Amino acid sequence: MKKKMYDYDGYKIYTIKTDKFKNCYIEVNFREDARKVNITKRNLLCNLMTYTSLKYPTKREMRIHSEELYNLVFEGSVNRSGYNLFTNFSIDILDPKFVKEKDYLEKSIEFLFEVINHPHIENNTFNERSFSIIKERILEGLEIYKEKPLSYAAIRCKEEMFGDSISGVRLSGNKEELLPLTKEELKEEYLSMMASAHCDILIIGDLDMDDVVKKIKKYFHKPSIVTEEIPFIVENKIKAYQEIEEESKYNQTQLLLMYQLENITRKERFFIAPLFQRILGNAGMTDKLKKYLREENSLCYYCGISGSTSDLYGIIYTGLSYENTNLAIKYIKKALNEMKNGEIEENFLEVQKNKFLSDLRLREDSIYGLIDNYYLHEIANFATFEELKEEIPTIKVEDISKFSNKLHESLLYILKEEEQNETN
Amino acid sequence: MKQIKLKKLEETIYMDKCENGLEIYVWVNKKVNTFKGTYVIKAGADDVIFTKNKKECTLPHGVAHYLEHIMCKNIDNTSLLGKFNELGSYSNAATYPDKTVYEFVGTENLKENLELLLDSIYQKKFIKEHIEGERGPILEESRMKKDNPSTLNYFEMNNSLFWKYPCRIIGLGTEEDIKKITEKDLETFYQTFYHPENSFVVVTGNVDPIEVIYTIKEKEKQKKYKKYLMPIRKKYKEPNKIVTNYKELYTNIEIPRVTLAIKVSMKNFKDIEEVLLLNIINLVLASNFGVTSLFKESILEKKLAVTLGSSAYIERDYLIIQIAAKTKYPEELLPILQEKIKNLELIEKDMKRKIKSEIANLVLSYEDPENVNDMLVYSLVRFGKIIENEKEILEKITMEEINNVFSKINLKEQIVLITKPRKKDEI
Incomplete structure (x- = not known):
């Protein structure tokens, strides 16, 4: 190559x-x-x-x-x-x-x-x-x-x-x-x-x-030369915590907890944040959210995290019965607190690092994954596959805990299911 | 080990069989890092009525899916998917109408992944707490599906097309079904269908076929399965007639849909291979309702629809042809679609171009291990074999054959489903 x-x-x-x-x-x-x-x-x-x-x-x-x-x-x-x-x-x-x-x-x-x-x-x-x-x-x-x-x-x-x-x-x-x-x-x-x-x-x-x-x-001819630098990070103002509940026409309630990130380093953005996400909510059935919400308490079928390290936010989400929302919030907060306190099993962290590296090799099998990684590194200093392979194994529980403490819970949003006696 | 050469594609599928009857299929791509392994049970959501040992057995709908969830629990109530995670792999399980699949995708520890996959299927121990603990997530999965307009549309259509077929009911079962599924139901399904003689394994990607086959055969040698009792699945006497020719569905959508479906007995196509039949029909549908058709262009230009598509598939003894559109004007669009389906155009130049483009797709499809694995699984369950000459089939399609197929399609059994936005106080 x-x-x-x-x-x-x-x-x-x-x-x-x-x-x-x-x-x-x-x-x-x-x-x-x-x-x-x-x-x-x-x-x-x-x-x-x-x-x-x-x-x-x-x-x-x-x-x-x-x-x-x-x-x-x-x-x-x-x-x-x-x-x-x-x-x-x-x-x-x-x-x-x-x-x-x-x-x-x-x-x-x-x-x-x-x-x-x-x-x-x-x-x-x-x-x-x-x-x-x-x-x-x-x-x-x-x-x-x-x-x-x-x-x-x-x-x-x-x-x-x-x-x-x-x-x-x-x-x-x-x-x-x-x-x-x-x-x-x-x-x-x-x-x-x-x-x-x-x-x-x-x-x-x-x-x-x-x-x-x-x-x-x-x-193809493009006459003009553009030299303007455009930032790759949007630093939104950190918002005070608020709760919003809205009615909906759906059968299932959606519960979302949005958090913002402040002052994160390049190392945190590219090497620690992905591991944080896996341990908290994106590691198949073994992450903290699945463990507490689904496996131990049968509250939901799906839950996880999405977000952007360019816009410095994340969204924890799940779909469940409205009657279970308080319980789910309790367990989500418990999982987040464990992340902040560094309550992460060393062995589980090692498993997630290996899984990350394996997923990286899968991305190397994608024509789009390969060219994107090369391009984004060149224009925005995104981590290359080579860098990720080197850096990920060095991440420790303390790094993840430190990163978790940069997280501000900003919004709890509940989209409430339709009352059963109202319609079809 | 047998080698199945895919004609004119320069691809080989390695095939072997364990002593206990488990078939193994392997495809190799040494240029990638990825491998994918899939264990397929040839039984799924539709297999709820069958005869075993001369005794008829009826299980609640949703039992295959519930069992799939339980199979993913280890004896200590941890997740099987977590074990694959420890090996660096992603894993999943899924229940289809005609099959249940357990799969992993990874880049290292192939032998360990394969052994874990094979062990996870063997001698399942059913634990009451696991079964009860999984009921909540399955009920939530079912509620999630009720918020999915495509799923609702699909089952409403099946209810209008078929009188008897189990595909009328969602694979998860109804909420009532899920609530009443017992340990005994799960065990009955497991004991009946989870047997190597009713299963096969497909491994694709950066693997050594000899090593894969050796690993699987050695592992299976250690397992003791009872004799396979070959259950007889219920044969449904489905009338050729559709249930109703018009239906309206009200659900949470923003833009109405109109779906037109035609039910044709497969007896009409006795002398035509299923692969050829589906290829021909999909080519003709694409050239009449796809992006390259003047018809679609005119429908979009007149703003009579936002999207327009078509598909054909086989459901047991019937070929189903569907035309679907998202439109603000379902009543205006419907007669136009009905008229068009009566007057399909079969233009040789279009067919040749579409065939050329399909062949390019076929060549490209043998690259990604996950895609190839899915194609092989589909082929083995749908057609009961690997299609060795698909490229040849495409190359040899003639206008005569196309005309022959379409001369056998009777448009009489035609249903219209209009899906409209639900207004809160209306229903």
Whole structure:
């Protein structure tokens, strides 16, 4: 496996040459400061660019061309890490050695940049038909999260916690901003992204990278050089503890405890936080939450932790009967206190370290895991796989206890199940 | 050890059989770190009525799933999944209508993982406290499913399609079923179906097939199983007719759904291999209702639907074809879908392109050990064998065959399910 970075005036190309996979992956990333971008607008732009282009005016034509290229998978998405907003477009293709056509790779690259360089702009504005279809589709989809009680509860939690901070903004945008958007504004959004975003291209596969880079240069020119530094950590103000209980139409109650983290070091962020999460709630059936909530007290089927070390928060969650919420809160707090007091069996910590390293080897089997890790290390000093392998075995119970004491419980959110006698 | 060569894919499946009847299948990829091992019992949620020793036995629905939970408990009430964790592996168990699977995914300690998997199935001791302790989590799992619109939609549809089949009832069983399942029920299911002659093991990834087969055979030699009594599963006499042709479901959704399903007797396709049949139908459905169809494009353009998809599957003696859409206008969309299904387009150029793209998918699918493991398990349970010539099957599909298949599809038994948002005071 060979890593190499190419630095051009307008963009950088990060490559990994490896014969591990039968496919190859190319991703073009436009990276900007999320505070300066309207995310609703950006999400609409990204959806529109994967639906239509000047040469392929409909999704149908785009897809037919992809099928002709041996089911090339073309995708776009908007993601965020800290204040960095990534708008990316990618292709996933067969390794060209499996294909008879000698120009397969070239045609695939040409397709990707055709769509990026020439969106469906006619007469100085986006095509009305596609614009209105995609806008409508996003509008319809905005409320879909309400069909999943846990997703709904997590979004409500973040709204309550973060308000207008970037940590509380949904990447799909919101109805109020979406409704008045015009296709003219969207064209400006496209031009702004092309001009002011950092542009990074990621490539992985068994390819002659010098040759691929030459091909990319042939199809993609980005004149502006962007040097702005964008932070990868959002430091939200620590909030005073509050409790919120809301009624719902669901059958099961959702109980969420949100915590914030303060002043964490790089070591804590990359090497200690993952072990903390495993020991507290993400180690199959053996972590503290499963032990107390499920195995010993039969209160729930699922429980665990999610969160972000870029936004410095975590959410402990479970689904259960409303009548059991007080008991569950007692056990969650007990588990948290044990973490703070360093009541962690050495042997269990060792098991979790080994499991972490094994999971790391699984991630090394993922084409996306490999290139992401390389890229995020280069731009944001994320821990490399090599670093993780070295550092994880050195973590001690005291490190985890110290980290646990940087945790502030900020919000207890209960989404109460519907009263049984009210409906169906 | 037998080698099954997958034609034109340059892939090999190694196969062997233990003295006690347990079959072993191995696929190797030396380029990755991962391996996955799966123990499959060929019995699942649907196997609630059967005859054993000339005695008919009826168990509550949900017994296979409850047993799966109990199998994951060690004698000291710790979790079996925790033991796999100690070996550095992730593990899970799942109950399907026709099978129950226990699996691990890891990168080290393959031999120990395999031995733990085999031991966990053998001579289960049932402990009352474990059984009672697991009832709460299973009831919560059942309540969680009631908040899942797709699950509710699926079972509402099965209730409308089938009169007799056990797939009418959710695999977990109803809350009443879960509450009444006893230790004896669990033991009966275990003693009836958990036998090497009714099971197989699939191991995929960075493994040595000789070592895997040797480890499993040696381990199984130490186990003493009673003679397998070969239970006779209840044969359901399912009428060709559907139960009802229209149903409405009210649940917690934001956008209504319309689902159109067609029930076709498999007797119509006696001379067609199941793999070929499913491939042909899915190709035609994709070209008529998928992204490359003019029909879908026009439906989306007119904003008559937000999503539109299709699928085909076999449920025992019936082929089921489904078209599903999320739409604000179910009543307007429905007649358009019904008209389209009567007039499917079979265009050779489209078929050829879709086949080419399916072949690319097939080539790519033999890379990820977890994916290959799932494919082999599916194939062995669904078709009772490894499909050796899937690429060839795809390559040889002709327009004549496609027309032949579609000439045998009768659209008469057609059901419409409209799922609408529930309003709190309405129902």
